[in-house]
Amino acid sequence: MSASAKAGRDRVAVVILNWNGVRFLREYLPSVVKHTPREIADVIVADNGSTDESLEVLREEFPDVRRMEFDVNHGFAEGYNIAIRELADSYKYAVLLNSDVKVDDDWLTELYRFMQAHPEVGALQPKLLSLTNPSEFEYAGAMGGFLDRNGYPYCRGRIFDTVEADTGQYDTPMEVEWASGAALMVDTRLYVELGGLDKEFFAHMEEIDLCWRIRLAGRQVWAIPTAHVYHLGGGSLPASNPKKTYLNFRNNLLMLYKNLPRKGRGAKLFYRRLLDTLAWAKFVATANFKNASAIVGAHRDFAKMRSLYGNPDARENLIAWNPNILIEYFAKSRKRFSEIRNHAGK
Known part of the structure; x- marks a missing residue:
């Protein structure tokens, strides 16, 4: 492989899966486009069979963002699987980024450098902060997740409904047991080899299952606090649904x-x-x-x-x-x- 081809292959695909989320596209996609470093990454929206005006908005308001258009809603898991299988030959890494995530500064470079320096790592996440209350961690993944002996998930910064304020108490990079699907960076080849997210799950806990399989395969999962994003949360279904x-x-x-x-x-x-x-x-x-x-x-x-x-x-x-x-x-x-x-x- 030539040096130029290898450099291209080492790029990151920042993949946002969208389904009838035109409001989220207009509100949060501009920050992702603005603050994603183009020298290492491309922003890609995979549309999961939307029936609203999402595709029209993407074409007219975000003409420089690559689109992947699916005919039907494959669900969160299989939607990402289809997208990453198609992208795996061109990108060494992918970030599964929720459509209700806002970023600022350079949120990606530290994640990229960590993956490049640690080939034993198969997946990682940044610090997840609440978009509505940025001084607190976000429920969905906070500063990296664990499972108790009975399989209940919890996080550094969130246990059940108790969410901590971020005072820097978890600002050390740490190997964890699962990384949040709200902003999940993966090795694309490993992702494809393991079958990606389990499509039978449709949505919810599919990233925890994937991270468990990554660890069973002998690779590691980490949380990197030097990078952070802001997650709205509850963008698909509220907790009480x-x-x-x-x-x-x-x-x-x-x-x-x-x-x-x-x-x-x-x-x-x-x-x-x-x-x-x-x-x-x-x-x-x-x-x-x-x-x-x-x-x-x-x-x-x-x-x-x-x-x-x-x-x-x-x-x-x-x-x-x-x-x-x-x-x-x-x-x-x-x-x-x-x-x-x-x-x-x-």
């Missing part, structure tokens, strides 16, 4: 089934059924019957879908010794990542 409840519960079960070793997996899933039953009971007790029904539907469809994944070979249990976040948060009142004993000093 029963559809989101359904996807989160179902996809979490699928993720555990896929990535845990066969030995002990059944016991873990049985225990999760008990915990999810408590969540169902809480919804019923508060007369939130739609969300209670969503949990029932999630377990029903998980039982149907798990056959898609067969029985994985023996593998390391990457969450076996992680803390029990339910006990840490509710029983011991440890609301901050820095207070959780198993992570002290990391």
Whole structure:
């Protein structure tokens, strides 16, 4: 490969998946175009079968932004898969950037340099701050994510509904267990080799599943605080939406089934059924019957879908010794990542 070809291949594709998000395009795409360094990256909008005026707005107001146009809505996961498979031969890296993300300054170069210097890294994220309250971390990924021993996700800067203010307490680059899909930088070749995001998930937790598979493949996932972006969050479905409840519960079960070793997996899933039953009971007790029904539907469809994944070979249990976040948060009142004993000093 010539030096010029290699230099081109080392570029970054900043891919924004859009579906009927013309408001987000007009509000946030200008900042991405302005602050993405052209010497290393191209901004690309993959339109996921929009029926609003998104394509017209892209053609007329952002003529220099490359478009990828899909005929139908493939969902978050498969939409990105189609785009990155097409781009993988031309770009060494890709950033899966949500359409409701605003950036300033040069948000990308530090991520790019870290990936270039650390070939053992398969994915990473910047610091995620709240667009509506920039002094706080953003719920969706904060400063990098972890899973507790039962598969519940939490972050440096956010545990359950407790979101911390950013006072620089997590300003050290750190290897994490998952990086947020709101601004996820990946090695494109690895992404394609691993099958990308699981299209059966459709949306929600697909990036956590991908990062788990990246780690099982022997690569690392990091969070880099010297780069930051601002995420609106809730751009697709609000937290209280029963559809989101359904996807989160179902996809979490699928993720555990896929990535845990066969030995002990059944016991873990049985225990999760008990915990999810408590969540169902809480919804019923508060007369939130739609969300209670969503949990029932999630377990029903998980039982149907798990056959898609067969029985994985023996593998390391990457969450076996992680803390029990339910006990840490509710029983011991440890609301901050820095207070959780198993992570002290990391």
